[in-house]
Amino acid sequence: xxxxxxxxxxxxxxxxxxxxxxxxxxxxxxxxxxxxxxxxxxxxxxxxxxxxxxxxxxxxxxxxxxxxxxxxxxxxxxxxxxxxxxxxxxxxxxxxxxxxxxxxxxxxxxxxxxxxxxxxxxxxxxxxxxxxxxxxxxxxxxxxxx
Amino acid sequence: xxxxxxxxxxxxxxxxxxxxxxxxxxxxxxxxxxxxxxxxxxxxxxxxxxxxxxxxxxxxxxxxxxxxxxxxxxxxxxxxxxxxxxxxxxxxxxxxxxxxxxxxxxxxxxxxxxxxxxxxxxxxxxxxxxxxxxxxxxxxxxxxxx
DNA sequence: TCATGTTGTAACTGTATTGGTTACAATGTG
DNA sequence: CACATTGTAACCAATACAGTTACAACATGA
Numbered sequence: 001x002x003x004x005x006x007x008x009x010x011x012x013x014x015x016x017x018x019x020x021x022x023x024x025x026x027x028x029x030x031x032x033x034x035x036x037x038x039x040x041x042x043x044x045x046x047x048x049x050x051x052x053x054x055x056x057x058x059x060x061x062x063x064x065x066x067x068x069x070x071x072x073x074x075x076x077x078x079x080x081x082x083x084x085x086x087x088x089x090x091x092x093x094x095x096x097x098x099x100x101x102x103x104x105x106x107x108x109x110x111x112x113x114x115x116x117x118x119x120x121x122x123x124x125x126x127x128x129x130x131x132x133x134x135x136x137x138x139x140x141x142x143x144x145x146x
Numbered sequence: 147x148x149x150x151x152x153x154x155x156x157x158x159x160x161x162x163x164x165x166x167x168x169x170x171x172x173x174x175x176x177x178x179x180x181x182x183x184x185x186x187x188x189x190x191x192x193x194x195x196x197x198x199x200x201x202x203x204x205x206x207x208x209x210x211x212x213x214x215x216x217x218x219x220x221x222x223x224x225x226x227x228x229x230x231x232x233x234x235x236x237x238x239x240x241x242x243x244x245x246x247x248x249x250x251x252x253x254x255x256x257x258x259x260x261x262x263x264x265x266x267x268x269x270x271x272x273x274x275x276x277x278x279x280x281x282x283x284x285x286x287x288x289x290x291x292x
Numbered sequence: 293t294c295a296t297g298t299t300g301t302a303a304c305t306g307t308a309t310t311g312g313t314t315a316c317a318a319t320g321t322g
Numbered sequence: 323c324a325c326a327t328t329g330t331a332a333c334c335a336a337t338a339c340a341g342t343t344a345c346a347a348c349a350t351g352a
Binding site for chain 1: 147148149150151153154155157158161162165180181182183184222231232233236237238239240241243244245248249250251252253254256257258260261262264265266268269270271272273276280281284285288289292
């Protein structure tokens with residue numbers, strides 16, 4: 001089981017928006033889909049989520065999408081949350097309704113919960129400390145040496 | 147998307163094995179299923195994975211399952227790996243085949259990879275530092291105060 | 293020896309999520 | 323007012339999961 005690629009696609013899309021456009025052409029869902037290599041509707045769905053989270057402004061009809069904030073102030077955790085790949089605090093699913101007549105069944109959930117929560121938080125903290133700018137800087141750096 | 151409950155069920159099962167049996171009755175898949183509240187076949191499938199990982203010994207036909215190691219030496223990371231809820235290094239799925247003709251498309255994967263790997267490792271390290279014994283101790287503690 | 297109970301697996305089911313696709317109404321702009 | 327684009331709904335195929343039935347293999351103990 002894997003975390004949906006919606007997250008990586010969202011970061012891809014935001015990177016496109018963060019990097020200087022070539023020749024001022026508008027970034028439509030069609031063009032973004034071309035870079036991601038998927039269908040424009042998939043991009044629009046994700047843009048809708050990013051818009052709802054306040055990360056981008058999408059111009060309907062006329063086309064064009066823009067970041068509402070500086071890349072340095074956008075963390076990957078915000079993106080991760082925006083595309084709802086994982087509900088808050090629900091990365092691990094725990095079997096429900098263990099047998100309350102059993103010592104283990106009665107307490108396993110709360111006994112595990114603390115550890116699972118910490119594991120999940122550890123993952124999210126790494127995302128929280130990575131900004132969109134770091135990603136685009138990395139992309140630019142790789143472009144130079146290759 | 148969530149990480150399969152196979153993991154929490156496996157920890158539940160191992161906790162049953164780690165805690166002193168009542169009256170020396172053998173722990174069959176049927177009895178474990180009763181505590182987890184699921185089907186015995188689900189338990190046997192997971193026991194098969196734990197056995198393959200060398201964490202338990204299962205007596206065929208006659209019944210009965212036993213830990214092969216002390217609970218203090220078994221980490222939740224081993225259990226997590228044993229039940230294969232997530233392939234090694236594959237917690238995040240990244241869209242494949244981004245457009246190589248695009249600057250972002252060409253470098254997004256490797257630019258993201260480092261961060262995602264660190265996020266995943268952070269999660270696994272929490273599991274690596276939690277032992278089965280800690281879980282059963284927690285269960286026993288909760289049983290006392292409730 | 294043989295009946296019993298258990299494990300190990302295969303096969304099938306229903307459910308949910310995902311990513312892709314078609315279709316089309318709504319809409320802002322030139 | 324024509325046009326390109328967005329925003330959505332609807333549908334599809336693929337995949338994963340947990341549950342279930344069924345049954346062969348087999349160790350034990352009567």
